[in-house]
Amino acid sequence: MTTFGEINEPSSRTAWEDWDDVISSENYVDLHLEKTVEVPQQIDTFIILEGRYLYDCIRAHHQLEVVNASPEVNLRLYRTRKMNNYVCMIRDYNLILSSEIVELLKKYIDVSTDVIAILTKPLVEYQVSELVTKDYVIRSLATSKQSSIGLDINFPHLEQPNIITGVSAGVLSWREITDKPAVALVCYIEHPEELQIQELFNLLEKLKVIPHVEKTHRNNLLNSNLYI
Amino acid sequence: MAQINHWKKLTDCDLSGYTLIIPSVAVGNVGQLACDLVISSLHMRKIGLVYSPAIIPILGYDPYKIGSTNLSGCCELYECAEKKLVILLLRAPLVYKYGKKFLTEVVEKFKGENIKDIIILTSSFAHERKHIMTSPFRYVVNELSPHTSTLRTLDWVEHESKSETVKILGGGFASLLYEIIKEKSVPCLVLYKFVSEGDNIPDAYEMVQYLNTIVPLFDKSDIYSQLIHPVSWNLMFGGPPPRDIY
Secondary structure, three states: OOOOOOOOOOHHHOOOOOOOOOOOHHHOOOOOOOOOOOOOOOEEEEEEEEOHHHHHHHOOOOOEEEEEEEHHHOEEEEEEOOOOEEEEEEOOOOHHHHHHHHHHHHHHHOOEEEEEEEEEEEHHHOOOOOOOOOOEEEEEEEOOOOOOOOOOOOOOEOOOOOOEEOHHHHHHHHHHHOOOOOEEEEEEEOOOOOOOOHHHHHHHHHOOOOOOHHHOOOOOHHHOOOOO | OOOOOEEEEOOOOOOOOOEEEEEOOOHHHHHHHHHHHHHHHOOOEEEEEEEOOOEOOEEEEOOOOOOOOOEEOOEEEEEEOOOOEEEEEEOOOEOHHHHHHHHHHHHHHHHHOOOOEEEEEEEEEHHHOOOOOOOOEEEEEOOOOOOHHHHHHOOOOEOOOOOOOOOOOOOOOHHHHHHHHHHOOOOEEEEEEEEOOOOOHHHHHHHHHHHHHHOOOOOOOOHHHHOOOOHHHOOOOOOOOOHHHO
């Protein structure tokens, strides 16, 4: 409800900082990784999994070994047990900190032969002129330098005017500027709690992030008898 | 964390004598939309990209060419040799913590390239317009700007400032950038419009028309017919409504 004469500013910008006020440097967040661990000289594939859906997909499995973390931004860094791959799992972070998170990850990204970012977004954010009738849509974005790993990632390109933001966008931008390959898969999804997206699971299995697809199950409250 | 901004040149260009336009991320994104229109209409060439921790990352395919597989990021440099114009387009807000250093580097870099002047395009909250019968456009100019004499001949309203520093409420980093430019003794003009958030495409058209008075880019007779909507403006208000709602 509004009152006559009241000025209502739209909430579209509430996520951003207010440049009209001077922000005290005391409010600045300094991000860091918890442990001081040695960065490997070479990583085959650096995998970024962004969002709660992907977090739920992998957390039940024990294919990964925790290497480091940054709890302020819900970031966890893992190493796969079976391959020379690293996995960065991140969810529910402040978008303003995206580029700072990328800075934290740069030392890993720079030694990686390839980078794959997978992120989820609500299906309503997928903008196309036709009606979307599917439960989910997967689209890809790739850097100019082609990936050398044969993972057979053949998803259609992300159509304009759709864009990605955040850590995945930052990592891909960095790889583009340094002439290295990277690909991002954007999964627009309607009901994440009900769906198992086979294409993503197959890819995560190939990268040894999760075990064989048949063994996977969503281990959340909706699968329990608690709220039936 | 050390702040390192990376500039990648795609083509070598001599920018001496060029006018640099920088849109500030502000209310209604009018400056950015106006730059989008100019880039798209003049078929400007991308000559560089910038990666900086000062900018919130965004990524998509070329917003000016449908079906393109060239990536476009949060900060890119476009050039039009014929008009001696270069635009540093920022597609995402700056991070306050790193903003000043980034903007200082931008000014120093282009000063080093011997550009003629800098024009900042921005906007301010509509409710900040105190004299409602006047034009919704305002300008701020420093004494070095080559446009000062032209501006005196026009019926434009100058920004009213209560203090020594310029404060454009809702104008994003425009005020800060203006102060940096002034400090570095680079000619500068700030052009802004009082707007509200919503469909700001008409504001962008008007902004280009105003800009065209100062920097001739298009034939003045029928400017709107010469402007081309970029692909990125499609579906600005979403796709078709779902059938289930009827």
